[in-house]
Amino acid sequence: xxxxxxxxxxxxxxSLSCFDRILFRGYLPFFSGYxxxxxxxxxxxxxxDVKRFVLTQAYRLKDYARQMAAREGRPYQxxxxxxxxxxxxxxxxxxxGITEGLVCVFATVxxxxxxxxxxxxxxxxxxxxxxxxLILYYYFMDRDFGLIHVRLQTWxxxxxxxxxxxxxxxxxKLAQHGVRYTKHDNAFLWVEDFARAQRFADRFVSxxxxxxLDRYARQVNPLLRDVLTPMSYYWVxxxxxxxxxxxxxxxxxxxxxFPRLLEHSTLCFSARDVLSxxxxxxxxxxxxxxxxxxxxxxxxxxxxxxxxKHRMKRNWIKMYExxxxxxxxxxxxxxxxxxxxxxxxxxxxRRRTEWVPLRKSVAYLFRYREVAQQSNAxxxxxxxxxxxxxxxxxxxxxxxxxxxxxxx
Numbered sequence: 305x306x307x308x309x310x311x312x313x314x315x316x317x318x319s320l321s322c323f324d325r326i327l328f329r330g331y332l333p334f335f336s337g338y339x340x341x342x343x344x345x346x347x348x349x350x351x352x353d354v355k356r357f358v359l360t361q362a363y364r365l366k367d368y369a370r371q372m373a374a375r376e377g378r379p380y381q382x383x384x385x386x387x388x389x390x391x392x393x394x395x396x397x398x399x400x401g402i403t404e405g406l407v408c409v410f411a412t413v414x415x416x417x418x419x420x421x422x423x424x425x426x427x428x429x430x431x432x433x434x435x436x437x438l439i440l441y442y443y444f445m446d447r448d449f450g451l452i453h454v455r456l457q458t459w460x461x462x463x464x465x466x467x468x469x470x471x472x473x474x475x476x477k478l479a480q481h482g483v484r485y486t487k488h489d490n491a492f493l494w495v496e497d498f499a500r501a502q503r504f505a506d507r508f509v510s511x512x513x514x515x516x517l518d519r520y521a522r523q524v525n526p527l528l529r530d531v532l533t534p535m536s537y538y539w540v541x542x543x544x545x546x547x548x549x550x551x552x553x554x555x556x557x558x559x560x561x562f563p564r565l566l567e568h569s570t571l572c573f574s575a576r577d578v579l580s581x582x583x584x585x586x587x588x589x590x591x592x593x594x595x596x597x598x599x600x601x602x603x604x605x606x607x608x609x610x611x612x613k614h615r616m617k618r619n620w621i622k623m624y625e626x627x628x629x630x631x632x633x634x635x636x637x638x639x640x641x642x643x644x645x646x647x648x649x650x651x652x653x654r655r656r657t658e659w660v661p662l663r664k665s666v667a668y669l670f671r672y673r674e675v676a677q678q679s680n681a682x683x684x685x686x687x688x689x690x691x692x693x694x695x696x697x698x699x700x701x702x703x704x705x706x707x708x709x710x711x712x
Contacts (some may be wrong), residue, residue, distance in 0.1 A: 305681035306490070307688040313563075315692070317551040318498030321677055322505040323470030324545040324634065326488060328517055328666065329554050330537030334461035337430035340419050344430075347531070353427040354421050360526060362438065362458040369409045369440050378489045383412045393443035394451055407443040407451070409458050414439045418459045435459070441526050456521050460526070464537060466520055470508055470625045471547075477504045488627040491549060498551075508671040514539055517666070540664035542668065546676030547634040548684065555628040561692050562625050568690045569612045569623060570598050578614040581621055582681045583643060583675060592617040617642060621679055633683050635676035640664055 311317060334340050340529035373380035379396070383389075389410050397407045413436050420433035437459040446452050450472030455465040471490040478485055478501060485501070486494040495501045517539045522528055528535070552558040557565050576586045584590075593617045600603045611624030618639040637643075641660040649658050662671055 305684040308684040311548070311688050314543040315552055315554070315557045317494060317553050319496055319550050320492060320495065320505065320549065321546070321548040322440055322474055322679065323508055323609065323673070324547045325543070326470065326541065326545070327466050327537055327543040328466045330517060330539050331468070331520055331537050331541045332461050332532065332537060337432055340460065341430045351421065352432070361460070361531060364526065365440065365456065365458045366411070366438060369411070369442070369499070372406065373409045378406045378408050380409045380411070383410060390451070390453065391442055393453070397445050397451060397680070402445050404445050404447050404540055407445055410441040410443070412439055413437065414461060416457050417492055418461070422443035422648055432608055448476060450476065454524050456524050462525065464521055464525070465542070466517055470505070473508060474505050475499065491626045491630055491632070493551060493629045509673050513666045513669065539666045541640070541669060541672060542664065543638050543640070544669070544672045544676070545634055546673060546680070548677070548680035550631045552629055552631070554680055558625055558629065558631060562631065564690055565623070565631070565687055566598065566629070567609060568687065570596060573614065573686070577686065578582060578616060578621070581614070581686070582616055582619060582679050584616070621683055628664050633680045637672055640668070640672065641673045
């Protein structure tokens with residue numbers, strides 16, 4: 305990244321690397337039908353009462369959501385079709401001036417992994433199953449993270465999903481410390497002190513994530529206080545987006561330069577290059593596919609303009625311009641086991657430190673940042689060889705522009 309910044313320093317305001325969208329998922333220890341059956345036995349639920357017990361808990365969760373919405377004076381709405389729930393929640397928050405607390409609760413039916421009771425030769429057993437069930441989306445305006453959602457599955461195993469945005473967190477952190485900025489959507493178009501903003505952004509991984517996520521779980525799942533005692537959720541990172549933003553001094557500079565970058569990244573970066581950006585070596589044992597595609601969002605989507613995306617299995621790196629001022633390179637990690645982390649392991653009865661596959665546990669969020677930050681830096685350094693066509697275009701304009709004779 306330093307190579308790219310050094311080459312184009314005269315056109316850049318600054319750079320900022322930060323987590324963008326992150327999805328955390330919480331799991332209760334219902335890993336199999338056998339574990340679920342053991343749980344029911346400890347609660348003295350007979351096989352013939354399983355359905356009634358499960359539905360009772362689902363109704364409790366639904367009623368709790370309705371009561372919370374009524375108590376806070378906020379809407380509870382059911383949607384039978386797909387829609388942009390986040391956009392609607394944000395509109396509600398802006399319309400009603402909500403700066404902290406519950407914004408709304410949306411309910412919808414979605415596919416889920418759950419359990420079903422089966423009979424075989426007169427004996428009942430519980431097994432995993434795919435069904436559709438009621439899903440509750442709680443939207444909160446959080447004091448630290450801005451608009452977040454907590455998604456709760458009302459059928460066992462009662463999975464939770466929490467969405468946060470690192471740019472929203474950083475904006476609030478900068479405001480708290482008196483650092484001025486200009487922000488558009490989830491991007492900073494100007495920051496008074498980019499270096500200080502970067503130091504704040506680097507602290508994001510050190511937040512007490514388990515405690516924060518447990519707090520959200522207790523807010524939306526009342527079963528943790530009785531039926532599920534003393535269980536707690538195990539938290540993992542299911543998707544993490546980490547963006548490196550280069551903010552230009554003029555939209556014109558980026559508008560003239562971006563097509564050249566887009567063309568180069570689409571036509572010149574090979575599968576070997578993409579693997580190297582993501583910290584992988586090219587070898588014959590690699591199984592999977594590496595795909596590069598370019599997409600034009602037009603002006604009707606959430607991201608107006610064009611972007612290029614390089615995908616390795618379920619992880620990818622993409623580049624696009626945002627708000628006319630900013631070039632963004634973003635690494636998205638869905639499958640962390642493609643990467644490595646150095647940690648203590650036990651081998652043949654002895655403990656030692658090794659590079660092992662990266663896990664999804666929130667404890668390794670720091671490693672997500674390291675992997676993605678290095679990936680973005682390698683990508684930008686590879687783009688450093690692309691020359692800015694702006695000086696040539698300026699010279700061409702000088703030559704080809706019709707000039708009026710003196711005194712005419």
